[in-house]
Amino acid sequence: MTQTITSLLEQYEQRILGQQKNLRLLLTAALAGGHVLIEGVPGTGKTKMVKTLAQLLDSEYKRVQFTPDLLPSDITGSAIYNMKEQDFQTLKGPIFTNVLLADEINRTPAKTQAALLEAMEEKQVTIQGETYKLPDFFFVAATQNPIEFEGTYPLPEAQQDRFFFKLLVDFPTLEEETDVLQMVLAEQASAKELDAIFSNEALLEIQQKVQEVTINKDIADYIMKIVRKTRELEHIQYGASTRAAIAIAKTAQSWAFLDNRDYVTPDDVKTVAIPSLRHRVQLSPYAELEGSDIDETIQELVGSIAVPR
Template sequence: MTDASVEILPPYEVHRMAGAVLDSVGSVVVGKRDALELVLAGILAGGHVLLEDLPGLGKTLTARCFAQALGLDFRRLQFTPDLLPADVTGSFLYDQRKGDFAFRAGPVFTNMLLADEINRTPPKTQAALLEAMQEKQVSVEGVTYRLDPPFHVLATANPIEYEGTYPLPEAQLDRFMLRVSFGYPTRDEEWEVLRRRMSRRQEDAQLAPVVDARRLMAMQASLEHVAVEDSIGRYIVALTSATREHASALVGSSPRGSLALLLLARARAIMAGRDYVVPEDVKDVAVPALAHRITLRPEMWLRRVDPSFVVQEVLQAVPAPASGALPTYAGGYAEQ
């Protein structure tokens, strides 16, 4: 339910601010506009983003730049094999002056948490983020602490280096709304990175805030007023269901994948300045929203089949709707 105190913005205003944020981040992260749009869509949809790619391709830089451009409190937590759950959530420490135990909040108490190399820490510490990511709260010694909104986790992982790593279990992967990869830059883009580095004469790039936390929450609340026609909703369900029936999939996407598709499609629509979703919005986010939720049959790994291949085949097999009818669900544009 949307907080009555949060302002609702028209689609054109969200489109303008989203473009300004992307332009600001794009002034530092070169040539990755499509990937940056996906990351911002995940944030606008209120979700968490897994940045999975090779080292040195700008994952940490992207998280820091988005935090600066969105005006959010930002903390970076380096996940290591000896990291404990209390190092993430916080713990009770004895205060000698008061003669009692006091809670010391961990780095998870922030607006944007960069969980750097999340697959380098044991499952027990990885699981410390589960409650925070799903419930927006942390429980320590039987006491529950709410996390102030907005709260987003941007986690990074190396997809090919397995020595000394602990792959995320399916239940935790499912908590990430989408998975984004950047890939290597072109030669021109890589030269532009070097040119900008020499131009600013320092290592770190500082971005001025484009919006603030309250404005971001208004942008997020505006998504609830983006109309989704019934045939689009059924198309989303058909795509997700088809991943469960695909011959290469051992386990397909859960209904949480359908919800992620819905929210991300709404984000794509409002980022384009529209107050309604079209099939192309769903197609644009299908692979990053569903691929990491699919478990392949063992023999598929031997054939080097990637889960994204399953989603691509599903997109080709499931017909997209062409209806222009109004949605039948209660609330929003359906009542107008």
């Protein structure tokens, strides 16, 4: 199993250059049973990151382009009357898949954004009063553009809290960007397909093993101290919820599993703390005016908590 995970990460990093840590964090969230919000300017490979992961995991992949006129039923599905059968027929929407890419989620109104909430939290969808289960492996990756805010609808805090991670995708280095160009040109010439690494059954088995990774009481206390500290600092206006602690714990288990360990260390917690908290913690207006950075604030906060021995 360890060799297979290593092979998956190697192939993933060969296809998506310059985003090594983000790729590992994306896989970490998927194996932990969570969802990810990805922020980055256009053309930085956000869509390819998600689509490639779905291919490697042998998972069904669907992409929805979120627009201002998108309706909730366009995502979840709807019930229509079949004249021939003289009965209502349920047409399931694109949310019935393993990996769903919600592209530019902040370009659609809150009513449509909220259509994802039940699915992300409970792995089920309600259509015309009937509840339908989603696949056992269900992973939502939503993207948003940090520029061009005109005509957008910022995600409510309640929905942002449903995402385990918020990943920031930046431009690669000159060398990496040149390699990307050469790789794309080579792919056009060869048109080589990407082979899946895991079957669906093996993927579900891995998710079960991730849940079995040990978090002792000292580590659990350490996680809670970090989360509670976000509510105590003066320059943080809104701190993190209990759901943040759950996200940190589950992704720390997944990160440890990818590192071939069956126990969580404080370093695992430190690694996942920033992507777990950056979208859940809001700086005070004074701190923003002072030029404080949310990632640096979280890093300093985590560093101020005594590490368990």
